[in-house]
Amino acid sequence: MGHIEKAARHRPGEAAGGPGMDLGVVGCTDAVEVGRGGFGVVYRAWQPDFHRWVAVKVLAADWHGPSRARFERELKTLGRLSDHPHIVTLHQAGRTVAGNPYLLMAYEEGGSLADRLAATDGSGAEVAEPRWVAAVAGGIAVAGALETAHRAGVLHRDVKPGNILISPYGEPKLADFGLARPRTEVPDAGRRRVTASVPHAAPEVLRGEPASVTSDVYALASTVLHWIRGTPAFTGHSEADLLRRIAADPVPDLRPDGVPEAVCAALERAMAKDATQRQPTVAAFAEELRQAQRAAGEPATPFVLGAETGAVPAGEPTRPRFSLAARRAALAPDLTATVARPTRVPGRVLARAVGALVAGVSVLVAAGSAATPPAGELAVPVELTVGEHEVHAASDEHAVTVRNAGGREVRLTRVAPAGPHGGDLEITGEGCTARELAPGQRCEVRVVFTPQGPGARTPLLAMTVADRARPLTVRVVGAGRLRPASRDDAPPGRCYDDAFQVGPSAYGHAGGLRGLSVKQYWSPTCRAAMAYAWVWKQYRDTAMPGGGTWLVDLVVRPAAGGSGARQRAQGQPHELWTMPLTAGDGCTVATATVTHRLTGESMTATTEPYCG
Template identity: 30%
Template sequence: MTQQGQLIGGRYRLIRPLGSGGMGQVWKALDETLDSDVAIKELWLPPATAAAERAERLQRAAREARNAAKLRDHPNVVTVHDVVVENEAPWIVMQLVSGGTLQERLAKKGPLSVDAAAKVSEALLKALDAAHRAGIVHRDVKPANVMVDASGGILLTDFGIAANQADQGLTGTGVVIGSAPYLSPERARGEKGKAAGDLFSLGTTLYEAVEGVSPFHRETATGSLHAVAYDEAPPPKRAGRLTPLITRLLEKDQDRRPKISEALALLDPSLPATKRETVATPRAPQKPKSAQKPKSPAKSTAPQKPKSAAKSAAPRPKSPATVAKPSTSGTSAAGSSGGGSGAFMGWLFVAAVVLAILYGENEAFADWVSEGLHGDVSSAQVGDCVHWVPPEGNEQRGWVQVPCWSAATGFTVLERRAGSNCGIPAIVRNTTAKQEIPVYGPGNRTDYLCVMPKPENDSDDDS
């Protein structure tokens, strides 16, 4: 058992423990050869490890330490000085950082400010850039592996060592070990870690740094792995100008994550927010939902709340002819704008005519348009027309006001009653016959719209 005062590798005298985790323990030690303080990490191996596997892990630890040593001159990387073997266990000798980890800082003082998190972002991006250029993938970026020194400097530690010892990964038997919430989705699915995985782990680290919570932490390691692979992180609330960066780093598709140069550009405070967002790879446009014919409407017991003023204030065209009719006096707008502008206005005019015809004649098209583009039913008066948009999934839909010439028009308002219902017998409610629609009136009063189907659809109505 390791004890204080023990000499490691015939050179490093253990002074006191600095911390421990699932993969080992870090000590402050004295390099008796150079008479200088160092940090030395003991990597624990499972006690039942077979001889061949133990030898392979020792070789792997030595190889990874050598790789990390390539970055010894980088200001944002904890320098690795040496790797030694004591009692068949690997020990990694590193630069002693006077300070603590980002994890400890967050636990003691809470989330970072946006500016402080931006400083951490820049330092870690530069450290990862140096590593990736040297062919090194960290695979274990997390707050516990980010050091904050006494002067506020940011350093990344444990390059590839803990990851290669199955920390944050899957063992050969599929048992989850380590800090699963900081894995990349591809590693959570059992794929080999690549440089893009470090950027996802950085995104998770930065999210926690500004929000104060890990976006993918769940009650169990299996739950965390599932969250990493399939759940979207909640939208950041405190990230400010870092939101575009964090959002892009947390892309599930590794090909959509930014390159480090792009990520650094997103950090530029002189760049307007809209410019920072345009650095992101554009998403594929979503296909419009298939048009649905209106189903038999169900009477809502709650009054329809008014929609935004912008929608309800939009003027309602009276007929397709009104929309499409060109001016007959003077020079046309298209002709007065020159060749190019005239052609454009001509095409615009044709498009307006086609859309107006479709909206007035094609019921499926009009139904689709009516799902989100029409007026507040609360403002409907006698003679106006309304349309029922059936709910779909979790979307809140219902009655909307539409132009009476629209093919989507299903009902006409016969009467608007203030504070009293329409007296429609229960036997005809919730059918395609006469309806009453509760809406909000002045002073939050409940009014009722008494509506009936369009005349051409009302052949079965006996009133």
């Protein structure tokens, strides 16, 4: 299953593609996937008894794992708050026939704010009034919902355009409380995990500090600014660059675009790097926006607060250890990243890039002590610790410094990976073999670690020295872990629950840039293979203008030939899953093809065979 184009407002049986699927939810028919939430798949379904469309969010992960606490938290939060006019309405909850928990909510046919911004090239509305007018009014409406949650003792922690839905009447509604937490909850100080939508997360949250009321204020202001501007406040050519900009760059000045001074001042204060400089509450931020409306001659938008519901009950579930699927490679506007902060991190690591911010997101630890060399020899680290990474996923680049600690010139003739796990190491650059090293001089070898299997991995970096029989070696210490299908938001189902990626991802290119990736997953329980495809944002941004659409054709099949499990989606999909294919004793491959419907141009990627 994958994201498909937004459904039209027809009744069951009227769709060109015929009826949808049966979710196993009593009273719901004709379900079609319309998106993916933080931890589940979202479907649009028809309720014939009420003659209405509803949204059904089905839990996609292990019900007995940490996702259970998250599901129960979202259920309780929405149950307490969904009577607010600007919070999505919860109708019921339960389990499907297959046993998957679900939430049944109002279906907002206007889609999300993110959808609207993308469809209207950032304007969010096809009207003559300035963009800031609608954005500020919508921000105040959502502020009422957010302040209501805060007064009920709940932090949202994921305010962004993708989590603001638009009702059929054009009203914004705050959605997806899957990351919400009680305000009084104390994070685990030993090993803190931070899950955040990076472009709209406050700097202190990205540093690993606990979320707060003022971090929600920041996220709402960032969303309003995105609404006005059409793009996030901060963008970057890489994740590290984006994090550096969030930490250091000033808030974009909207005054040259005709945005009133008072609106700009309110946004800039709410997005201050120092949380103590922001408005102390969402209500205070909303009041500044309302005053700016009046000063500009606009009517002040009502600030609606819900009934007081009291603090979070003492029995609320505590914070589980979980991670959202992070689309780090794509770096989409709603990019999600998980920040892991170990109890102790060497200080020299934190000094890299922009200090704690970038180092907090990096999982690299460049550590090790230099060997004591004999006279006339080279000094190299004994070990380089690179941490744990998903199998077939590359680490960031590491540098190994080589120093001539002797009293004569020394020349390196070759630098290469070695050892049983040598295939895990790639040399991305080195300046050691091009020249002789004079006494005291240094050179550097840059490497990337990509584990080819799970468990402990110890590749060697071997350096051959002229006139020396045995090479110097640096022991690289790392580990690999299997990538579960849940990291790519796999659909509900027994075969997906224990599936893990096998073999490296394959890539398709368009215009010289990566535009497509395809992965093959394997379920030991079902002895079945399945395929997953992801259409990169840089392709979507190029293909979407002018109403451009594309077809994704994804198949997992026997490597020797024959039919397999195929799934297609058209419109503007960006990801897709196949059904499981029982593999037997043979090998399987996964192939994805993306074809632009207007130009006919296509790109294809095929994985290496996997023999389970």
